[in-house]
Amino acid sequence: MTALSLAPVLDTTAAAPLRQALLDLIASGDAIALDGGQVTQAGQACLQVLASAQAMAASIRTDFELQNPSEALASMITLAGLDRLVTPAA
Amino acid sequence: MNLDEIQQIFFQECEEGLGALESAFADLKRGRHDDETINTVFRSVHSIKGGAGAFGHDRLQHFSHHYETVLDLIRNGTLPLSEPLIDLIVAAFDTLTDHVAAARGEGGMPADQAMLDRLAAAAEGKIEGGAEAAPEVEAVADTPAPAPAPMDDFDALFAMLEEPAAPAAETAPAEWIVTVHPGPRAFDHGAEPMLALRELSRMGARTLSADLSDLPLLDGLDAERSYMGFTLALPGTTDEDDIRAVFDFADPQCRLTVTRATEEVVPAAPAPEPEAVEPAPAAPPVAAPAPVATAPAPLAAVPAAPAPVEPAAPSLAEVANSPRVAAAAAQTIRVDLDKLDRLVNLVGELVITQAMLAQRLSENEMGSIPELSDLDHLTRELQDSTMAIRAQPMKTVFSRVPRIIRELEVETGKRVRLEVEGEMTEVDKTVVERIGEPLTHLIRNAVDHGLETPADRKAVGKDGEGVVTLSAAHQSGRIVITVADDGRGIDRARVKAKAIERGIIAPDAQLSEEEIDNLIFAPGFSTAAVVSNISGRGVGMDVVRKNIQALGGRIGIQSELGKGSSFSLSLPLTLAVLDGMIVTVGDQTFVIPLTHIVESLRPGIDEVHFVGGQSPLLDVRGTYVPVHRVGEQLGVGGATRKPEDAVLIVVESDQGQAVLMVDSIQDQRQVVVKSLEANYRAIHGLAGATILGDGRVALILDVDALIGRWRRDGRSGGAFIEDLAA
Numbered sequence: 001m002t003a004l005s006l007a008p009v010l011d012t013t014a015a016a017p018l019r020q021a022l023l024d025l026i027a028s029g030d031a032i033a034l035d036g037g038q039v040t041q042a043g044q045a046c047l048q049v050l051a052s053a054q055a056m057a058a059s060i061r062t063d064f065e066l067q068n069p070s071e072a073l074a075s076m077i078t079l080a081g082l083d084r085l086v087t088p089a090a
Numbered sequence: 091m092n093l094d095e096i097q098q099i100f101f102q103e104c105e106e107g108l109g110a111l112e113s114a115f116a117d118l119k120r121g122r123h124d125d126e127t128i129n130t131v132f133r134s135v136h137s138i139k140g141g142a143g144a145f146g147h148d149r150l151q152h153f154s155h156h157y158e159t160v161l162d163l164i165r166n167g168t169l170p171l172s173e174p175l176i177d178l179i180v181a182a183f184d185t186l187t188d189h190v191a192a193a194r195g196e197g198g199m200p201a202d203q204a205m206l207d208r209l210a211a212a213a214e215g216k217i218e219g220g221a222e223a224a225p226e227v228e229a230v231a232d233t234p235a236p237a238p239a240p241m242d243d244f245d246a247l248f249a250m251l252e253e254p255a256a257p258a259a260e261t262a263p264a265e266w267i268v269t270v271h272p273g274p275r276a277f278d279h280g281a282e283p284m285l286a287l288r289e290l291s292r293m294g295a296r297t298l299s300a301d302l303s304d305l306p307l308l309d310g311l312d313a314e315r316s317y318m319g320f321t322l323a324l325p326g327t328t329d330e331d332d333i334r335a336v337f338d339f340a341d342p343q344c345r346l347t348v349t350r351a352t353e354e355v356v357p358a359a360p361a362p363e364p365e366a367v368e369p370a371p372a373a374p375p376v377a378a379p380a381p382v383a384t385a386p387a388p389l390a391a392v393p394a395a396p397a398p399v400e401p402a403a404p405s406l407a408e409v410a411n412s413p414r415v416a417a418a419a420a421q422t423i424r425v426d427l428d429k430l431d432r433l434v435n436l437v438g439e440l441v442i443t444q445a446m447l448a449q450r451l452s453e454n455e456m457g458s459i460p461e462l463s464d465l466d467h468l469t470r471e472l473q474d475s476t477m478a479i480r481a482q483p484m485k486t487v488f489s490r491v492p493r494i495i496r497e498l499e500v501e502t503g504k505r506v507r508l509e510v511e512g513e514m515t516e517v518d519k520t521v522v523e524r525i526g527e528p529l530t531h532l533i534r535n536a537v538d539h540g541l542e543t544p545a546d547r548k549a550v551g552k553d554g555e556g557v558v559t560l561s562a563a564h565q566s567g568r569i570v571i572t573v574a575d576d577g578r579g580i581d582r583a584r585v586k587a588k589a590i591e592r593g594i595i596a597p598d599a600q601l602s603e604e605e606i607d608n609l610i611f612a613p614g615f616s617t618a619a620v621v622s623n624i625s626g627r628g629v630g631m632d633v634v635r636k637n638i639q640a641l642g643g644r645i646g647i648q649s650e651l652g653k654g655s656s657f658s659l660s661l662p663l664t665l666a667v668l669d670g671m672i673v674t675v676g677d678q679t680f681v682i683p684l685t686h687i688v689e690s691l692r693p694g695i696d697e698v699h700f701v702g703g704q705s706p707l708l709d710v711r712g713t714y715v716p717v718h719r720v721g722e723q724l725g726v727g728g729a730t731r732k733p734e735d736a737v738l739i740v741v742e743s744d745q746g747q748a749v750l751m752v753d754s755i756q757d758q759r760q761v762v763v764k765s766l767e768a769n770y771r772a773i774h775g776l777a778g779a780t781i782l783g784d785g786r787v788a789l790i791l792d793v794d795a796l797i798g799r800w801r802r803d804g805r806s807g808g809a810f811i812e813d814l815a816a
Contacts, residue, residue, distance in 0.1 A: 044272070051300070081297040
């Protein structure tokens, strides 16, 4: 499974394209696998897109994985209280 | 309060914010900075951005948004603070200042694209003039990071978690539980609610949970609408106002609650079952069973901290109206300046009435009753307190100087270190408002004329970086502002030669060092070989002196060739009262400001000399000083004509010493200055008027203007009377 690499800047303007990319991924029937290693900025708009995608994946019984979050992304996830977004490393 | 008034407050706050930034940059440049310094910068820019969005200043908001992004990356440690980066954020600050000025309508919109490009590049770790500070992403990518590593933001949090909770719980107040729902339009105008959370985390907050109950599934989600809410815990010692202040510029629909957790739940020990309280947003509908491997303690504490969520969280506007917030805000209030001026005026009237009462009582032999001295004491205290309300720190003016210096460094290629002392010295608002321009001239003069180029400095054994010192201090009831440089000093031989060449002085004139120094204030005088944008047009220093004189001040110069110069501005603390000598001339009473008076005397016959048909001259310890008969020259009838029958008052003016001849001295006291411009019209030679204890009006002499005029064209009383009659 190839992980979709998240854009470095996940600000409000990046939220709509991210939502669309995730919808496309879900529509393709593939599991959602994301790599957060390149992210340098993350805002609430993108975080809630990710949380919503995770919920949607659960509702259709598709796997959702966010791996390898950068320090910037990980800190914002913790700050937003969304630690469950991140898949623990094996 | 209407929108315009609120906007004015915003601009005042911008001004204060920009002032705070200048101080922070001074620390950064000197390497004396810590996390709080960059936080201060961030907060100021964040507030400006918030206000700009609220008032529709889109360009200002756009710029500050990008500026803030870089600052945020610095403070979260992504961008290491290097010298080129400091230079960039200082340069960006200048553009921000221009944007604020443009928003106020005080200048054109600055061209900011180049700066925005530099900020955008910096945000990606590409900083001009420095090694690329690659965001530490690669390192993270190489090493899988299952859990967020401790970073600056969370140091306080981790430190707090490691501390044994029990002892703290015995003494510390209960934690704050803060719930935030940013409001659906929270992302409008580039706003980012997470920044507020980050600010809270810096204050020691930890996020307990996210409220995702309103979050739709992805297909029904509007990417530009905020759906989330957050619950955080902050140390109980945090000031509630500080917590609320983080949301000052939040979207009006933002819902915020700040409540104390119950005492029992502070330690993470057995928690009571939360009854009838919603179990907070600990169980959002998002089905994501993945266990949270890190930080179990705070999460475990969530249900234990039942956050007494209020049934309906009040909006920010409601919160602002709550009595507790109002009480805290009452510590400082903003007052319309007109109201303050009216108060100052009324106190002035009270002082005058008190003087009248004192005179009337003394006429009836009741001048020594204790109530009168009590009233005198109270009136004076009231006057001092009122004046203190108008007092502002010189910092407001001084904070603009670093930018001027930066621009001058670029224009002249010189290197300048600015040292500031006494910036908290307070002075009347009017003085603060009007001192800016002359001070700017002096700073420009110090850098352009005073300091040498780095090469020249090194050639004479000085440090390549010149020092300009700006200081303010109270001295004998006045404020003295000094602009000093360690440059080349005044070349008096050159100044004198130039003055002779310009026809300002006669070739054979014998001048003291002080008189030569004062030549630089002569209109049209400039020794600059090349006319530059900065100086050299000879229209600077004479304007400086005029402006200072208009404020009732004077300029002194001290200079040593090769070592530097120092210009001292001595100004009254307030323009509303002055110490004056009350004198009689014929049937009139005048006030001579005490700052001009050197001495007063009754001359012996042999001390006054008549040379030809000119004015008499007084022999003041070997120096002959011209005597001006005030009565004659102001056209006042009945004044004494013979110097030996009169009182001679030696005064210092910007034209040198002179003697004013009056009939007698009545008193010396503080008088309330009434503006002639405001009540009648400006009259050359008069600084204003005052009302005496007997109710009569006395005119206050503008000594510099009168003596200058008498010396220049020998105009007599007729011309003065024409002025009055015109």
